[in-house]
Amino acid sequence: MPQKKHVIVVGGGLAGLSGAIRLARMGFRVQLFEKNERVGGKMNTRRLQGASGEYRFGTGPSLLTMPFVFDELFEFAGVERSSVLDFVPVEPICRYFFSDGTRLNAYADKQRMAHELHHVISPDEARHYQDFLRYTERIYDLTAEIFLFTPFQEWKKLLRARYLPTLLRLPQIDAMRTVHKAVTSYFHDPRLVQLFDRYPTYNGSSPFEAPATLNIIPWVEYGIGGYYVRGGMYRIAEEMMRLAEALGVEIVTNAPVEKILHDGKCVSGVQVGDEKYSADYVLCNADVVEAHNTLIDGFPQRKKRLNRLESSLSGMVFFWGMKKQFPELTHHNIIFSSDYRREFEQIFTQKVAPDDPTVYISISSKTDPEHAPEGGENWFVLLNMPYLNGQNWRNAQERMKSAVLERLLAAGINAESAIEAESVLTPQDLYDLYRSNKGSIYGISSNTQTAAFMRPANRSRDVRGLYFCGGSSHPGGGVPLVVLSGKMAAELIGEDAGVR
Numbered sequence: 387m388p389q390k391k392h393v394i395v396v397g398g399g400l401a402g403l404s405g406a407i408r409l410a411r412m413g414f415r416v417q418l419f420e421k422n423e424r425v426g427g428k429m430n431t432r433r434l435q436g437a438s439g440e441y442r443f444g445t446g447p448s449l450l451t452m453p454f455v456f457d458e459l460f461e462f463a464g465v466e467r468s469s470v471l472d473f474v475p476v477e478p479i480c481r482y483f484f485s486d487g488t489r490l491n492a493y494a495d496k497q498r499m500a501h502e503l504h505h506v507i508s509p510d511e512a513r514h515y516q517d518f519l520r521y522t523e524r525i526y527d528l529t530a531e532i533f534l535f536t537p538f539q540e541w542k543k544l545l546r547a548r549y550l551p552t553l554l555r556l557p558q559i560d561a562m563r564t565v566h567k568a569v570t571s572y573f574h575d576p577r578l579v580q581l582f583d584r585y586p587t588y589n590g591s592s593p594f595e596a597p598a599t600l601n602i603i604p605w606v607e608y609g610i611g612g613y614y615v616r617g618g619m620y621r622i623a624e625e626m627m628r629l630a631e632a633l634g635v636e637i638v639t640n641a642p643v644e645k646i647l648h649d650g651k652c653v654s655g656v657q658v659g660d661e662k663y664s665a666d667y668v669l670c671n672a673d674v675v676e677a678h679n680t681l682i683d684g685f686p687q688r689k690k691r692l693n694r695l696e697s698s699l700s701g702m703v704f705f706w707g708m709k710k711q712f713p714e715l716t717h718h719n720i721i722f723s724s725d726y727r728r729e730f731e732q733i734f735t736q737k738v739a740p741d742d743p744t745v746y747i748s749i750s751s752k753t754d755p756e757h758a759p760e761g762g763e764n765w766f767v768l769l770n771m772p773y774l775n776g777q778n779w780r781n782a783q784e785r786m787k788s789a790v791l792e793r794l795l796a797a798g799i800n801a802e803s804a805i806e807a808e809s810v811l812t813p814q815d816l817y818d819l820y821r822s823n824k825g826s827i828y829g830i831s832s833n834t835q836t837a838a839f840m841r842p843a844n845r846s847r848d849v850r851g852l853y854f855c856g857g858s859s860h861p862g863g864g865v866p867l868v869v870l871s872g873k874m875a876a877e878l879i880g881e882d883a884g885v886r
């Protein structure tokens with residue numbers, strides 16, 4: 387029997403796990419090295435002890451979209467996803483609090499959403515929502531196949547006949563105006579403009595700069611649906627790890643890769659501590675820019691080009707164990723700042739922590755009560771932040787905590803006295819933990835019309851046998867997309883090795 391080709395995966399984030407599972411299923415021998423004690427990368431978990439008991443938190447993603455990506459991955463590996471992971475639709479998807487005191491529940495259910503908009507905002511805007519949703523669906527139909535499901539930098543793949551009709555319709559993807567411009571062409575009410583301007587932040591970008599093509603994101607949430615994973619989001623990482631191991635992937639944790647080894651043309655393996663491990667292929671789930679800065683020697687031009695790409699925004703997370711419950715909040719909540727444009731100006735242009743941040747609060751104990759002691763709640767409080775640029779995060783942290791509590795108070799929610807356990811993640815922590823370039827959450831921002839084309843490909847242009855997956859490579863950040871990036875990279879490796 388011929389010897390199995392050997393792939394080393396650098397990093398056990400969702401993209402690395404996705405690639406590892408597929409490669410093992412395709413018959414490769416797969417070894418995965420993860421620098422941290424647990425796999426999952428940004429999808430992770432932490433526990434806090436309060437006087438009333440233990441609080442459990444997910445540290446990263448709180449909303450799952452495009453669940454079919456997981457169905458397909460598990461099916462490929464011979465397991466029915468629903469037999470191991472329970473995806474729970476969350477309705478309302480989110481409760482929005484505006485600075486004028488309005489509260490709005492957003493639903494994926496179209497009739498409930500139309501009813502809510504009709505009564506809380508206006509009958510006209512409820513109609514405009516239907517038009518807007520059709521427009522976002524159109525963008526999804528036009529772009530998903532090529533921009534999300536195909537490694538389109540492999541230009542030969544685009545020559546397939548089935549892509550031609552889509553390619554001919556590409557001028558309709560609304561890339562020439564910004565998200566904000568497009569949103570204001572559908573809605574007149576500033577509250578709805580602010581609500582739909584929020585979506586580009588889910589790939590780390592600004593509505594005032596990102597192309598309107600990113601209006602695909604509301605369709606993903608409202609058209610396809612937003613889910614929570616029963617037991618906590620980290621269940622996904624646990625089941626992916628289990629699946630990978632069942633297929634024979636050797637997972638080594640507490641094992642930071644120090645170098646990806648190559649001879650200038652071909653990859654030969656990796657170095658972990660003093661040990662060198664040889665491999666036929668290396669799949670790098672570490673951030674592509676960071677990998678070129680620290681792991682891959684040589685190629686100064688590539689390094690320069692990559693470092694010119696703008697990082698996505700970062701975040702600050704407060705994990706609060708709350709000793710009481712807040713019926714005015716639901717599983718997902720967004721409390722908007724009073725001046726969105728100023729918030730983005732501070733984040734992306736001035737690169738400082740905003741003085742009036744929009745506050746996102748996810749409370750998984752609303753769906754999984756065992757995540758908090760009886761009578762309490764586990765608050766995951768996320769604020770958008772600039773990527774690392776020499777800021778002092780310990781100072782910003784104090785300022786942000788006061789700003790959050792003030793914004794909550796203005797929305798009628800007195801939170802401060804209920805906090806009995808606390809921990810914080812700053813952009814610096816995101817860098818230290820996951821080595822994501824400049825602490826970015828989603829890799830590279832989409833703040834230009836060409837960003838999708840500039841994003842690093844899944845196959846190295848410099849080193850044969852080296853591949854990339856994860857938020858900083860094609861097709862970008864967010865849970866479903868990074869899982870797709872692992873798929874595309876694994877398929878490219880399979881093609882190169884002559885494996886179907």
Ligand SMILES: Cc1cc2nc3c(=O)[nH]c(=O)nc-3n(C[C@H](O)[C@H](O)[C@H](O)COP(=O)(O)OP(=O)(O)OC[C@H]3O[C@@H](n4cnc5c(N)ncnc54)[C@H](O)[C@@H]3O)c2cc1C
Pocket residue numbers: 396397398399400401402419420421422425426427428429445446447448449450451641642643644671672673681701703768816819820821822827828855856857858863864865866868
């Ligand atoms: C606070 C927060 C909220 C989010 N909310 C959502 C959400 O609601 N919905 C959504 O879809 N997405 C969300 N995301 C984004 C989502 O979590 C990421 O896009 C996704 O998890 C990234 O996966 P990845 O595999 O690309 O990278 P990572 O998760 O960063 O994985 C990379 C892995 O590589 C490891 N590594 C790096 N360098 C080395 C090395 N040299 N050697 C060995 N290992 C190495 C890292 O430790 C890490 O485990 C959120 C992220 C954060 C941080």
